[in-house]
């Protein structure tokens with residue numbers, strides 16, 4: 079029987095109402111006990127690394143989860159991370175960059191209703207995630223939620239109440255779990271590699287092979303969604319607190335020319351910081367070379383293009399790449415940063 083480690087972090091799945099609003103109350107052991115089918119399909123152990131609403135999850139928490147996977151890696155065939163849904167997509171992206179190669183499956187899930195609620199989606203999601211984590215064809219970081227299996231770098235929470243809370247943006251779902259069976263989409267291994275992992279061609283398809291663990295992130299990265307009439311002071315105000323800024327431009331890549339917005343953004347890279355350009359449209363990605371209002375950002379040292387990656391993935395990738403590209407004094411090698419950014 080395969081061995082699965084359930085890493086419990088909290089979230090609605092573990093929550094109960096104790097008079098001041100829903101808050102995590104149950105342990106991972108208690109959650110697993112709600113789903114007896116889990117013990118019938120694998121040997122399960124639980125690690126409780128924290129018990130928080132995912133609103134309070136930070137990049138340090140991603141490192142804690144990745145550290146737990148690393149510590150237990152040889153003892154288990156797969157990992158399930160029980161997590162609040164609100165920032166689950168960020169953590170899934172963070173883990174995708176912290177555990178690269180073609181690692182054993184690391185499957186994130188949670189629920190929209192507490193596991194003790196009679197209509198809960200938590201039992202189904204927990205069992206589905208375990209089924210994916212023990213599946214022979216599974217590898218890498220994934221989200222299993224509401225029957226869908228989604229790449230860890232493509233997930234976005236798109237619904238606040240419904241059970242189908244997550245969509246896969248710009249890449250198809252990796253598969254589905256239906257009636258207790260994992261059904262992978264056609265050509266899924268190639269897509270999984272394209273989405274998240276820097277795989278060599280011979281690593282495509284089949285079971286997990288080598289895992290590459292990283293244990294550093296630079297959390298000094300913010301996301302700025304441009305809005306009509308934004309004051310350049312807002313762009314400036316973020317600078318002291320950040321080493322990089324992920325900019326959600328308009329449409330295909332429009333950056334306002336009025337009131338010094340373009341100049342104030344470009345001053346970031348002149349000061350040695352990094353800009354990552356993306357779009358506020360969820361689908362089809364950005365291309366700043368098309369319109370005049372984006373051209374100034376093309377071929378500029380220090381400016382990286384986000385393509386069709388999600389903002390969640392770009393934030394996590396930037397935190398990872400900045401940490402790898404910095405020397406001990408924190409000076410970032412831009413060439414190395416650009417290479418790392420393009421590598422996964």
Ligand SMILES: NC(=O)C[C@H](N)C(=O)O
Nearest residue numbers: 089090131132162163164
């Ligand atoms: N459904 C959920 O899990 C929401 C909860 N606030 C969390 O993210 O922890």
